Amino acid sequence: MVNSLHAVFHAIANVQNEQEFRLALTDKISDHFGVQNWGIYLLDEQPTAEIDVPGIPAVCLESNPVGRYVVERHAPAHEQLLLSPGDWKHFCSRHDHEHVMTGPIVCDGRLIGTLNLARDKGNPPFNGNDLADLSALCIHLSAKMATLRAQPKISNSLLVSPLTTRELEIAELVAQGLTNAEIGERLWITQNSVKQALKRMFRKLKVSARAEMVAKLQDIQVSSRIIL
Structure with missing residues (x-):
């Protein structure tokens, strides 16, 4: 596990611009976290219709409690951290979002995006180790994003x-x-x-x-x- 997370950190360090993020992390995120679906969402890419609560894209239905937690605290969360087992399905009926985990991408003290992970039905829920790994990953993503956005606009x-x-x-x-x-x-x-x-x-x-x-x-x- 440690080596695979280091591989993710290394991939982030070698990204040259924002366009490369998703391609650089495609296999590494899925392999490390055992997820079937994941995505990096940058808020300035989203049309207004895609916004759920102020400052975060709508990953599932409205009033997403995991998304709200991330918006309010700039800290990662998964559904079982906030809800009783099974309650997530009251908010999201998608078959590929049986278990979800979301982390913040922060730059200059504000939320600029999120990293969202989802496991299909039949897979184990996210746990404390997953949350700790996501927190470390988001630190690297945030630092790299801050570096890229500080580069000369030329x-x-x-x-x-x-x-x-x-x-x-x-x-x-x-x-x-x-x-x-x-x-x-x-x-x-x-x-x-x-x-x-x-x-x-x-x-x-x-x-x-x-x-x-x-x-x-x-x-x-x-x-x-x-x-x-």
Whole structure:
């Protein structure tokens, strides 16, 4: 366990920009915590409709007690820390959110995002060791995010695309051949949110089709590497 957590820390340390976070941690988070679903949510990427309580994305239903705990205390929590066994299902009916754990990403004293983990039905609930590991992980994420955001803004002109981190994540799933419904399931957002995001992405890239979008992003990425 210790080695796998160190591997996560090492991956975070090597991230060069916000776009790389999810790709760098994809397998490591799942392997260490034994989760089937997880996501990093940065608040400045979320449209207003995706916000549940002030300052946190809606991971499940409204009045998410785990999310509220994180917002109020900037500390990680899982559902059994706050609720009696089984009570979580009163707040969330999704089959892939049988057990949830959420931690804060903090920068300059404010919550800028969350790291959300979920286990499917039939898996054990999160425990104190999981919570301690998530707390350590969030410290590293917060410190790295603060470092990235403190870098000169000139570097932003050399980012691989005009898309946000969330839009790039959607584009990656489009490139893998996922449908809007499958992308929404993977990212814990509605199918309509995916549809609206794709419309924005098409406008930004001046394209009209999914395949055209993927091809243009690949061209931009190659050109950016040459410039760098």
